[in-house]
Each structure stands twice: as structure tokens, then as C-alpha cells.
Amino acid sequence: MKPNIILRKNSKKVNTTIQLTGSKSECNRALVIEALSQGKVKVTNVSDAADAVLLANILRNQDLKILSSGEDLGEAPTTEINIGPAGTAMRFLTAYYAIANEEVILTGSERMKQRPIGILVDALRTLGADITYVEQDGYPPLHIKGGFEQKTDLISIQGNISSQYITALLLIAARLTQGLRLQIEGDLTSRPYVEMTLSMLQQAGIQHQWEDNVISIAPQPFAETSIWVEPDWSAASYWYAIAALSDEAELFLPGLTSYSLQGDSVIGEIMANFGITSQFKDGGVYLKKEPKPIVRKIFDMIQCPDLAQTVIVVCAALGHEATFTGLETLKIKETDRIAALQNELGKMGVKLIEKGQVYKLDCSEKFIPQKMTIKTYEDHRMAMAFAPLALVIPELEIEEAAVVDKSYPAFWTDLEKAGFETLDV
Numbered sequence: 001m002k003p004n005i006i007l008r009k010n011s012k013k014v015n016t017t018i019q020l021t022g023s024k025s026e027c028n029r030a031l032v033i034e035a036l037s038q039g040k041v042k043v044t045n046v047s048d049a050a051d052a053v054l055l056a057n058i059l060r061n062q063d064l065k066i067l068s069s070g071e072d073l074g075e076a077p078t079t080e081i082n083i084g085p086a087g088t089a090m091r092f093l094t095a096y097y098a099i100a101n102e103e104v105i106l107t108g109s110e111r112m113k114q115r116p117i118g119i120l121v122d123a124l125r126t127l128g129a130d131i132t133y134v135e136q137d138g139y140p141p142l143h144i145k146g147g148f149e150q151k152t153d154l155i156s157i158q159g160n161i162s163s164q165y166i167t168a169l170l171l172i173a174a175r176l177t178q179g180l181r182l183q184i185e186g187d188l189t190s191r192p193y194v195e196m197t198l199s200m201l202q203q204a205g206i207q208h209q210w211e212d213n214v215i216s217i218a219p220q221p222f223a224e225t226s227i228w229v230e231p232d233w234s235a236a237s238y239w240y241a242i243a244a245l246s247d248e249a250e251l252f253l254p255g256l257t258s259y260s261l262q263g264d265s266v267i268g269e270i271m272a273n274f275g276i277t278s279q280f281k282d283g284g285v286y287l288k289k290e291p292k293p294i295v296r297k298i299f300d301m302i303q304c305p306d307l308a309q310t311v312i313v314v315c316a317a318l319g320h321e322a323t324f325t326g327l328e329t330l331k332i333k334e335t336d337r338i339a340a341l342q343n344e345l346g347k348m349g350v351k352l353i354e355k356g357q358v359y360k361l362d363c364s365e366k367f368i369p370q371k372m373t374i375k376t377y378e379d380h381r382m383a384m385a386f387a388p389l390a391l392v393i394p395e396l397e398i399e400e401a402a403v404v405d406k407s408y409p410a411f412w413t414d415l416e417k418a419g420f421e422t423l424d425v
């Protein structure tokens, strides 16, 4: 694929079936569980998301042993593992390698080296792990010497920066000699992702207690079972956005259920405000567009940060001046998503104004250009959240279109299936 893609959509009607790939979040957890269970748990419906494929390659092509307390690693060569832009994989592997019989340098893309990991490293060090920073304190790359004598089972962790640190610790908890009591300090961001982790551990036979702000997991064996990865609800959000910007839309997304483990399934509720109905039947969800005035003015994204760009772009395109909260974590994701949104929405005269913890969309100077070119800042969600604008802008160019591979490699071919013209340039 050439770097950029031009999108055009002449009619504002969509009517198709889209089979989405497996959830990146579920798949990454399932792969770590599979590796920690040493063959007892098998993952099915592995996601095509590049981040998940990479993690599967790393975890499935090695025969690591989990060291028990005090066991020595011995003389093992240090392996360098580069996880590119995969934040979840970076965080999960940090905890995983802390207890494995290997010495690794865990590194990633230039952006990964700017995404903080100190909170997780501090927590693992409190447990006894041997982790040092190779470049800048608090950031990847990390030098991890696996296996340690556990010093304590109780650790405190700040909850408002990234839930991925908490998930990383919970995933390894049952394999720690003393288990883990994790005390979450302050607010917990992205809570549904922690719940997803605990549900998936439960599927794999690992029990937990969650009382007040303490999650406890005792040392215990994994069960022999298989974990099926559901289709990706975050990917589904772009189809909801397409429906919201269409005049007529009838879409079927097979495999999605209303009782998903993914917090991003809340997109159905959010998009109901934009006239999109979700009907769960035939083993999937039918989306339908029904004209409806938009009433809701405040959207809190703290539980579903990956939906923020989708919803903000839809509001901008519709000229709906909503207010957004819970966007605090967006600045440390694949890019600074706030700055990226501000720059790109500015190209159609829309402002996203920061007022402390609250962001207000100002559409008073909004216009629809004949052509708009969107920068993607190495962020898959910038590409996918802006692509639906092709329904309102005659020619939409998306730069570095291959970024979508991170979570949804079939995105452009799926758009073609839905009647979007795509041109590589």
C-alpha cells in the first residue's frame, strides 16, 4: 500500500455486513494467560491486529519457564525484544518477563520510549523484580532480569494514569509464590479493562476478590480450557460513526454481543444519541440509522478512552457542540491524541477547547472543505476516527494509511466493501 489513501463516497447510504477481527485487548490478555499457563489455556480466534500478531509471535515461539521464588536465572543470553508501538504488549510483557527465566531488553518505537511505565516498574520492584532503565528513568527500554524472591504480596498502585499497569500485575498474580494484593490508590481510569482482565482470568480458572480498592489473587493453577476472543468493539465504533454520518445505514456486524467483556461495547449506547439503533440477533448486531435530534451534550470517556476520537469527530462533523470529560489519558497514547484532534479538526474550523478537565467542542466556525488531508501521527485511531468524514467531505486524504494495521488491518478493504472508493497515492 502506498503511504496515503484518498477516500470518496458519493452516496450517503451504507448497507453491508462486516466481519471484524478479534479484540486486540482480549487477545493480548489471552496470549499472556496462554503463555503463563504453559499450554493449559489455548486461545482461539486470535486477532489480526498487528499488536496481537506480534505478541503471539513473541510468546508462542519461546519455551519460557516461570521461575519460582529465589530460583536463579543462571547464565542466559540477553534477548532484545522490540514491541514497536504496542502499549498493552509493552506493559504486559514487563510483568511477564519479570517472572520468566530470561534476561531481556524490552524496547519499542520512538513513541513507546515516551509512554510512561514507571508506575508499573516501581510496583514490580516492590515485589522484588530486577528491572532497570536503559535510557530514561520511567520509560522504555527496560532491562529485565527474570525471576525474583518475592518480598511482599501487598503493593499500592496509582490508578489514574493507565489501567494497563494494573492488568499487567493481575495477569501474573496467580504465578507469584505469595500471590498478590493490589491496592489501587485514587481514581481508577479505564476500569472496564481491569474487569475484562479479571473475567478472562476467571475463564482460565483464576479466582480473585475485589473488596473496596484492593484486588487479591492467591497463588493458584490455571485450568485446562480455551479462550475465544470476541470481535473488536473498538473497531465496531468506526462503523457506528459511519452509520451516524450516513443518511441511510443498515449494517450487520457478526459475532458482537451485548454482554461483551469489552467496555467499548458502550458505543451502542453512545451512538443511540445519534439515532443509531443496535439490535442483537442472528449472533451479531444490526445497526440502523433513524433520524433523531441529538440531545445529549456531555460525554464522559473515562471508561472508554479509545472511543473518544470516534465520538468527537462525529460531533464535529454534525456540528454538535458537546462537552467531553475523562480525556486525561489521551495525551500518553499512540500520540498526544488531544493535540492531534485539535490540529486535524482545525482543518474544518472546529476547535476542541481545553478548560481544565473539561473539553468543549466549538463548531461556530465550522466549514466543509472540498478536500481535507488528515495527518495520523502514527495513531491507528486517528486514521479510523477521521475516515467516516468521507461521507461529508468530497475528497478525504488520510496520511500513512497503514497505521490501521495496529488494531484493524482490514479497515480499508472493509470500507471498499461498504462502497467507499479508495485510491492509494
Ligand SMILES: O=C(O)C1=C[C@@H](OP(=O)(O)O)[C@@H](O)[C@H](O)C1
Binding pocket: 024, 025, 026, 088, 161, 162, 163, 164, 167, 189, 190, 193, 305, 306, 329
Ligand atoms: O488494557 C487494555 O487492553 C487497554 C487499556 C486502555 O489503556 P489505559 O488503561 O492506559 O487507558 C486502552 O486505551 C488501550 O487501548 C487498551
Ligand SMILES: C=C(OP(=O)(O)O)C(=O)O
Binding pocket: 085, 086, 087, 088, 089, 306, 333, 334, 381, 407
Ligand atoms: C491506546 C491504545 O493501545 P496501546 O496502549 O495498546 O498502544 C489503543 O489501541 O488505542
